[in-house]
Amino acid sequence: MRGEVRSDRTLIWVTLALVLVGMLTVYTASVVIAEQNFGGANVFLRRNALRTALGLIAMFAAYHVDYRSYRKLAKKGLLFAIVLLVLTLLFGVSKRGMKGFLLMFQPSEVAKLALVIYLADVLSRRQEELESFAKGVAPRLALVFTMVVLILLQPDYGSALALVLLSFFMLFLGGVRFRHLLALGGAAALCAAFAARHIEHISARVAVWKPTLDLSLEGLDLRGAAYQIYQSLVALGSGGIFGRGVGGSLQRAFIPDSYTDFAFSIWGEELGLIGTVALVCVFALFMVRGLRIAKRAPDLYGTMLAGGLTAMVTTYAVLNIAVVTALVPTTGLPLPFVSYGGSSLIVNMAAVGILLNMSKRPVLDSGGRPVLAGVESRWAGSPAAGKARS
Numbered sequence: 001m002r003g004e005v006r007s008d009r010t011l012i013w014v015t016l017a018l019v020l021v022g023m024l025t026v027y028t029a030s031v032v033i034a035e036q037n038f039g040g041a042n043v044f045l046r047r048n049a050l051r052t053a054l055g056l057i058a059m060f061a062a063y064h065v066d067y068r069s070y071r072k073l074a075k076k077g078l079l080f081a082i083v084l085l086v087l088t089l090l091f092g093v094s095k096r097g098m099k100g101f102l103l104m105f106q107p108s109e110v111a112k113l114a115l116v117i118y119l120a121d122v123l124s125r126r127q128e129e130l131e132s133f134a135k136g137v138a139p140r141l142a143l144v145f146t147m148v149v150l151i152l153l154q155p156d157y158g159s160a161l162a163l164v165l166l167s168f169f170m171l172f173l174g175g176v177r178f179r180h181l182l183a184l185g186g187a188a189a190l191c192a193a194f195a196a197r198h199i200e201h202i203s204a205r206v207a208v209w210k211p212t213l214d215l216s217l218e219g220l221d222l223r224g225a226a227y228q229i230y231q232s233l234v235a236l237g238s239g240g241i242f243g244r245g246v247g248g249s250l251q252r253a254f255i256p257d258s259y260t261d262f263a264f265s266i267w268g269e270e271l272g273l274i275g276t277v278a279l280v281c282v283f284a285l286f287m288v289r290g291l292r293i294a295k296r297a298p299d300l301y302g303t304m305l306a307g308g309l310t311a312m313v314t315t316y317a318v319l320n321i322a323v324v325t326a327l328v329p330t331t332g333l334p335l336p337f338v339s340y341g342g343s344s345l346i347v348n349m350a351a352v353g354i355l356l357n358m359s360k361r362p363v364l365d366s367g368g369r370p371v372l373a374g375v376e377s378r379w380a381g382s383p384a385a386g387k388a389r390s
Contacts, residue, residue, distance in 0.1 A: 055349035062353025123174030158331030243272030
């Protein structure tokens, strides 16, 4: 029988919690720069409130659209995203040496959503072709490669890396052979090693990252290239267990982009280790609820789409937190829902709306259990998965 359930209320509360954390963090992190450069402490708070309102509208609209309808627009959406990326290179606004904005919007954010929808559609329809690398995998990789190159040319290395990781997850979820994934992973690792050695911007970040990873800080220019990450570590360290209290950050006056890419540092300074662990747990809960929706999806496309949207958010979260804690080189990615940035917030809220639409549509078998999609064998190993795949 078919059953309709309420939308995932836990996911709604988790999303709202992250948005509220973002409102609070953006306000406290931007107070100093807002007063110095804009003459008022609430400038960024008001802007962020407006963007949050637009994000809620996007989430509400996406919630009321049947997730299956996106399949019809998958190819057109991907082509539209590629066109936007090309236009960004030609006419985009440069900020911090990166042509990432077109009419004050970041097309790379649209691109990641379009890519998830496209891969969910094509990988679920072309299951029989995925056994062949040339016929099933290579054509999909060509489109991914095109988008990654266009983003690299901006240059936005962080978004390009996130897109590559997201694509790998989608290919894994879609059932691509492990040997093909291993080969692709090896090729990607070689490209990364080449870039770290021969591309000046990336090699400089790697050179800064190595001494900060072990906290030796040996040979670093703490007033130059290493200034931002050093101040981030100082903020996190000075927060201690309980933090300085909301609004008590001292490092917000010293960390560049404290309300955007390094918002997590300010949160850690003000709320301490307890606050940072709590925030990580909220993102983990978001991931669990998203994967639960994917597991309960009534079809393979739904499983792919929900899994991809969940990975889209959590990949950015993991990379951002890893950057501000010096676990990986600086990438320049925002923390989803928390960092100041309209494009990221609106796209992520729209993704949540799609997940919520899917969460009320499980197909139930005669025993009242959800019928899982064929790729369940990748993560659950249920006998039902084999039947669905065949």
